[in-house]
Structures are given as structure tokens and as C-alpha cells.
Amino acid sequence: MNEPGTAAYMGGLRLSQAKDCRTFLDEAMYWKAPTENLICGDVDGTISFQGSALTPNRRGWVGRLPVPAPANTNGTAREGCSRIISPSKGYIATANNNINTSGYWPPVVFKTTTGLPYERITRVETVINSIPPTRKWTIEDTEAPAARSAVAARRLRARAVQRLDRQDADAEKARAIVAAWDGVLNVDSAGAAIHTAWRNAVDQKALDYNRPREEKLPLVEPGLVKAVATLTKEQERTRRAGATGSCTFETSRIRSSSEFDLPTVER
Numbered sequence: 714m715n716e717p718g719t720a721a722y723m724g725g726l727r728l729s730q731a732k733d734c735r736t737f738l739d740e741a742m743y744w745k746a747p748t749e750n751l752i753c754g755d756v757d758g759t760i761s762f763q764g765s766a767l768t769p770n771r772r773g774w775v776g777r778l779p780v781p782a783p784a785n786t787n788g789t790a791r792e793g794c795s796r797i798i799s800p801s802k803g804y805i806a807t808a809n810n811n812i813n814t815s816g817y818w819p820p821v822v823f824k825t826t827t828g829l830p831y832e833r834i835t836r837v838e839t840v841i842n843s844i845p846p847t848r849k850w851t852i853e854d855t856e857a858p859a860a861r862s863a864v865a866a867r868r869l870r871a872r873a874v875q876r877l878d879r880q881d882a883d884a885e886k887a888r889a890i891v892a893a894w895d896g897v898l899n900v901d902s903a904g905a906a907i908h909t910a911w912r913n914a915v916d917q918k919a920l921d922y923n924r925p926r927e928e929k930l931p932l933v934e935p936g937l938v939k940a941v942a943t944l945t946k947e948q949e950r951t952r953r954a955g956a957t958g959s960c961t962f963e964t965s966r967i968r969s970s971s972e973f974d975l976p977t978v979e980r
Contacts, residue, residue, distance in 0.1 A: 719746045719767055728753075734761035738796055741765050750807040762805045763796040764812050764821055795821060804841055810834035884937040887911070907940060914939035 718724070724744030728751070731737035737753040738761055744751060745767035753761045774780050795814045797805055810833070813820045844854060887907045894904025912920065915936025919929045 716745065716767060718743065721746055724765070733757060734759040734798065737761055738763055738798065741796075750812055752805055752807070759799050760805050761796065761798040762807070762812075803846075806834060806837050806841065808833035808837050881934060881938055883941045884934055887937050887941050888933075906944060907937075910940035910943050911936050914943060 723746075724741070727740040727743045728737060731740045731753070733755045734753040737751075737755075741751050741763045742765070744765040748764075748766035751763050751765050753759075795812055795817045797814065840854070844850060890904050891908050891911065894902065894908060898905045898909075916932040918924055919932040919936060921929070
């Protein structure tokens with residue numbers, strides 16, 4: 714972006730001078746890049762939110778697809794950005810969720826569910842609402858949701874590994890280990906190692922929470938067979954190298970471009 718003021722985070726210079734959450738929203742109109750969910754809290758107990766970015770305002774288009782910009786159309790900071798101030802529920806939370814306020818058009822693009830029965834924002838709000846209003850929020854309250862959510866997500870994926878109809882002996886043994894796994898990525902956990910290898914090897918349709926179970930089950934066994942083969946190969950390589958207590962995991966793959974894949978590392 715070449716418009717004045719679009720240097721990344723330059724708008725923060727104005728935000729840092731806001732005296733309260735209401736003037737914060739005025740200053741937030743000067744935030745042009747990158748796209749951010751801006752949240753404020755002041756000493757008077759006011760909280761506010763605004764989704765901010767310099768956005769081309771093209772009539773007839775919502776911005777979800779690239780289109781030629783007419784010569785007479787300039788990128789402008791949106792007036793009436795999606796914003797909230799001191800909601801009745803007493804808090805503001807964002808986690809890549811739908812932050813479009815009622816009647817806001819054209820809508821801001823947001824990420825949807827990641828194959829789990831709940832989005833991150835739902836989990837965040839569940840935890841916040843579980844704290845009695847008479848008790849102060851603690852550091853432990855902040856740390857706990859991340860750990861619990863990660864374990865819950867892995868357990869949900871692990872439950873996709875159901876008993877197999879055509880039982881390959883090694884695959885069935887691996888399935889039983891994963892089924893009994895507690896969802897914790899512990900260095901000594903066979904279930905964690907198998908689950909990680911299976912998640913990387915299996916057809917991703919098997920991990921889609923919303924896909925019918927009968928469509929996912931045929932994909933489970935081939936993924937387990939590949940996972941067992943991968944782990945066997947890696948452990949044999951480790952044994953030949955004379956190492957003990959280590960395991961080489963799959964390369965971290967980046968879906969958008971293989972150029973950003975991370976190399977395999979020893980764990």
C-alpha cells in the first residue's frame with residue numbers, strides 16, 4: 714500500500730495518545746495497516762473495540778474477490794467501522810471470529826470454524842462466563858484456557874480413530890494406543906507420537922468435525938497404516954544413528970506455499 718500513513722502500525726502513535734476509550738475510537742480511524750481488531754480499556758471502566766484498516770470502497774463489491782479499481786475510486790478509511798463500546802455483557806473478546814456488528818455492510822471477512830465443534834471465540838467466552846462476577850480475573854485464569862483447549866482439540870481428533878472394520882494388525886494396535894491417549898503432547902507418549910504422525914498422513918477430510926462419520930471412517934485406516942510406516946522408518950533411522958529417546962517428526966508443511974515448509978527436526 715502506498716497511501717500516506719499506511720506504514721505498518723503507524724496508527725499506534727495516535728492510539729498511544731488516546732485519553733480514554735471514546736477518544737480511542739476517534740484515533741482508531743487513523744489506523745490504516747495492517748488490518749487489526751483494536752481493543753481498549755480505560756481507568757473509568759469503559760471498554761471499546763474497532764475493526765480497522767484502510768479499505769477500498771468500491772460500489773457493488775464486498776472486497777472478497779480482486780477487481781479493477783476505477784480511476785475515480787480511492788482507498789479510504791471506512792466510516793462507521795465495525796465497533797463496540799462497553800457492551801452489556803461486560804467484556805469484549807476477539808479470536809478470528811465474526812466481528813461484524815449488526816447491519817454493518819459490506820461485511821469484514823473472518824475465519825470460520827477449524828473443523829472443531831466450536832470456534833476459539835466460543836471457548837474463550839465459555840471460560841470468561843465461568844468466572845463468577847464477584848471474583849477478579851487471575852493470571853491462572855488466563856493460562857488455563859489455552860492448555861485445556863489444545864487438549865480438547867487433540868482429543869476430538871483422536872476420537873476420529875474408531876475401531877477398524879478391516880483390521881491391519883499394526884494399525885489396530887496404533888488405534889488402541891491413540892484411543893487411550895489423554896491428549897497431552899508428552900515427550901514419552903506413544904499416543905502423542907502416533908496421533909501426530911496420523912494427523913499429518915491421513916486425508917484431511919477425516920479431521921473435518923462436520924463431515925458425516927460414515928464418510929470419515931474409510932479414511933482412518935489408510936492414515937494409520939501410513940503413520941505406522943513413517944514412525945517405523947524414523948525410529949529405525951534413529952536406532953542406526955545410535956540415538957536413544959528421540960524421534961524425528963514430519964516436516965511442518967505450509968498449505969499456502971511449499972516454499973515456507975519447515976525442515977524436519979529431531980525431537
